[in-house]
Amino acid sequence: MQMQVVNSLKAHGLKVTPQRVTILSAIEKKGHANIDEIYKEAKTTNPTMSLATVYKNITSLIETKLLKEVAINNQKSKYELSKExxxxxxxxxxxxLEDIDSNNLFTLNNDKIDFDIEEVELNIYGVCNKCKDKGTSKN
Amino acid sequence: MQMQVVNSLKAHGLKVTPQRVTILSAIEKKGHANIDEIYKEAKTTNPTMSLATVYKNITSLIETKLLKEVAINNQKSKYELSKExxxxxxxxxxxxLEDIDSNNLFTLNNDKIDFDIEEVELNIYGVCNKCKDKGTSKN
DNA sequence: GATATAATTAATAAAAATTATTATTTAGGA
DNA sequence: TCCTAAATAATAATTTTTATTAATTATATC
Structure with missing residues (x-):
């Protein structure tokens, strides 16, 4: 079995089920994938896998920070393994969707990347000053 | 009526309907809003407005670049008027969700912004080298 | 290794979100 | 003012996501 995936699940306090191993392996294989792609890929290994199981596990894998959502304009969200x-x-x-290293990104002007850039968007996630003052209450 | 919004619609070749004016005004008022927020706000001005109309217009307003989608992890997409x-x-x-100017962003280290940054994400949209070579065919 | 138990799963139903259909209305040009 | 294509409201249909439940399973403890 995928020892890396198994250890990762254990390290995050999640039970090691074949479904979870399959889901994570599918994502690892694809790099990035949306729910349908994950489900489809996972079914090749585990044909009885339920779509609801994929949904539920994606949620808990994100909660435990094993996965990361990538929300994308005009597409369903994709999911990737947490990494640098x-x-x-x-x-x-x-x-x-392709990963790029953010480090040497700001030498991008000199056409080192073969990609027609139309739009650059930087999203900063965190906790706003209101919420910081209020504790963890939602509003 | 909202002259700015009316002119904007005309400039983008869209018919000026009260529904569109209402939708754009609602977004303008809110700054950013998801479908439900737009619908709710729009209904205060136009109580007979249909939700399907909101969906359909959001689509055409995005196609004509009058609006911009902001896909967000763990939330429904929000929409904003196109701007700098x-x-x-x-x-x-x-x-x-709050706008920030991207220009002086990289002096951010020195705590000028009252926000606990947990994650910074830069998404670059454009056309990849494959598609560039192939024309406009989807795959 | 066997057992108990809480978590997980498959199957399915239910709910929520989005898109399609259609008859009617309307904006904008002739 | 009239014509016509586009837009709308109402609704149905579809798609996507979440909840429910009975059966199964991972794992901690013995």
Whole structure:
């Protein structure tokens, strides 16, 4: 079995089920995938896998920070294994998504990357000053 | 009527309907809003407005670049009026979204912004080299 | 290794979100 | 003002996501 995936589940306090191993392996194989792609890929290994199981596990895998959601304009969210901070090249034609290293990103001007950039978007997630003052209450 | 909104619609070749004016005004008022928020706000002005109309118009307003989708992890997409390139501060507690100027962003280290940054994400949209070579075919 | 128990799963139903259909209305040009 | 294509409201249909439940299973403890 995928020892890396198994250890990762254990390290995050999740039971090691074949479904979870399959889901994580599917994502690992694909790099990034949306729910349907994960489900389809997972079924090749585990044909009895239920779609609801995929949904439920994606949620808990995100909660335990094993996975990361990548929300994308005009597409269903994709999911990736948690890894070093990085950015994405998202193709507006085919929808493909590719990791890029964020480190040397700001030498991008000199055409080192074969990609027609149409739009650059930086999203900063965190906790706003209101919430910081209020504790953890939702509003 | 909202002259600015009316002119904007005309300039983008869309018919000026009260529904569209209402939708754009609602977004303008809110700054950013998801479908439900737009619908709710729009109904205060136009109580007979149909939800399907909101969906359909959001689509055409995005197609004509009058609106921009902001896909967000763990939330429904929000929509904003097209404007100068900028970034967003997205609160993981309350889900609030605030514009920030991208220009002086990289002096951010020195705590000028009252926001606990947990994650910075830069998404670059465009056309990949494959699609560039292939024309406009989808795959 | 066997057992108890809480968590997980498959199957399914239910709910929520989005898109399609259609008859009617309307915006904008002739 | 009239014509026509586009837009709308109402609704149905579809798609996506979540909840329910009985059966199964992972794992901790013996």
């Amino acid at each position: 901070p990085h950015s994405h090249l998202i193709c507006k034609e085919c929808g493909s | 390139p900028h970034s967003h501060l997205i609160c993981k507690e309350c889900g609030s």
